[in-house]
Amino acid sequence: MHALQFAEFGGPEVLRWALAPEPHAGPGEVRVRVLGASINPVDWKVAGGFMSGGQPLTGTGYLGRDGAGVVDEVGDGVVDVHVGDLVWGLGSATQAEHAVLGSWVPVPDGVDPLVAAAAGVAVETSERGLRLLGAEPGQTLFVDGGSGGVGAVLVQVAVARGIRVVASAGPANQERLRAIGATPVVYGDGLAERVRAAAAGEVDVVFDVAGKTDVDVLLGLVATPHQVLSIANFEAAAAGIQLTGGGADSRAADALAEGNRLLASGALSIEVQRFAFAEAVQAYELSLTGHVRGKLVLTP
Ligand SMILES: NC(=O)c1ccc[n+]([C@@H]2O[C@H](COP(=O)([O-])OP(=O)(O)OC[C@H]3O[C@@H](n4cnc5c(N)ncnc54)[C@H](OP(=O)(O)O)[C@@H]3O)[C@@H](O)[C@H]2O)c1
Incomplete structure (x- = not known):
């Protein structure tokens, strides 16, 4: 099978769509024939060597943390899914023809599998952050960076929970924020005044998605x-402030279940830009700009 891979740390130019060993589902896992896998900034941070703790690359590096596909192998102990089922979720090395998922839910009827492929990291991160913040219905949340991969999903998860959302984006994405239920503000100088005016009262919690605004x-x-x-x-x-990178804070099953309810009901929409795996370099270059609207999804 083919997988996106790199043999040295670097920018998108080090990425290759090339042959790789087939992965297999271990206990409690499933393997899918991948229909789509999204790009998250963590992927280019991994490929760039920024997540290696200063250690050199050992062996070949693979990429991708979420995706959707058709189950083609079921690990020991898995009882809720069968070969042939269409699922989306979280895994490792998902930017490949076959990938192993550790957490999954069925793609709801009528939902585009490529939209579901884009949801995993974003819904898990949204659920985790809102839980850690203790955000409650009726409270006002400010999302800094609300139109990108995580931000646009976070806005919709929060709105669906009855949280009032003010969110920032660049000028080109203000209407998109309004369409997904947030009161939009432009980021940059004067942000705090614009957020206070938009909130028309107290801001209860702040979710910094972009990491660009002075703390x-x-x-x-x-x-x-x-x-x-x-x-x-x-x-x-x-x-x-609170910082979270996942790990022990994560409740993937809860997050995917919530994301699936929202996808099935139409309360969660994700704008997807599709690229073939062979065009991954171009898609990674776009992700590196930090101004992607919605999500980039790679497909075989
Ligand atoms: N710790 C974790 O568990 C975790 C999980 C997932 C993601 N992340 C990190 O979270 C960050 C965002 O991820 P993502 O997938 O949402 O990235 P993304 O899709 O690239 O989106 C980035 C967003 O940042 C906005 N932005 C750019 N400049 C900004 C500024 N000066 N002020 C406020 N917003 C600005 C962009 O808005 P415009 O396009 O409108 O300019 C865009 O909406 C990345 O660093 C990623 O690695 C961390």
Whole structure:
């Protein structure tokens, strides 16, 4: 089978769509024939060597954390899914013809599998962050970076929970934010004033998706640092805000179930730009700009 891979750390130019060993489903896992796998910024951070802790690359690197496909192998102990079922979820090395998922849910009838392929990382991150922030229905949430891969899903998950959302994006994406239920503001100088005006009252919690705004600006919107969570600005640790990278904080099964209810009901829409795996370099270059609207999905 083929998989996206790299033999040295670097930018998109190091990526190759080439032969790779077939993965197999271990206990509690399934293998899918991949129909689509999304690009998340973590993928180019991994390929760039930014997640290696300064260690050199050992062996071949593979990419992709989420996707959708048709189950073609079921691991020991898995009882809720069968060969031939169409599922989406979270796994590893999903940017390949076959990939192993550790968490999955069925693609609901009528939902485009490529949209489901784009949902995994975004819904897991959204559920995790909202839980850690303790965001409650009726509260006001500010999302900094609301039109990208995580942000646009987060806005819709929060709105569906009855949370009032103010979200930032560039000028070109203000209407998209409004369409998914947020009050839009433009990021950049004067952000705090625009957020306060849009919130017309208190901001209860801040979810920093983009990691681009000075943490002091975000802290100025709330009473305590604990009301601010970032998934991208890990340099802000000293400010006392919450930081999360997943791991033990993750409740993937809950998140996928919530995401699936929203997809099935039409409450969650994801704008998908599709690229063939052979065009992965181009798609990664787009992701690196940091201004992707919705999600980029690679397909065989
Ligand atoms: N810690 C975790 O568990 C976790 C999980 C998932 C993602 N992440 C990280 O979260 C970050 C975002 O991921 P993503 O998938 O949403 O990325 P993405 O799809 O590239 O979206 C980036 C977003 O940032 C916005 N943005 C750009 N400049 C900004 C600024 N100065 N102020 C505010 N927003 C700005 C963009 O808006 P415009 O396009 O409108 O300019 C866009 O919506 C990445 O660093 C990623 O690695 C972390």
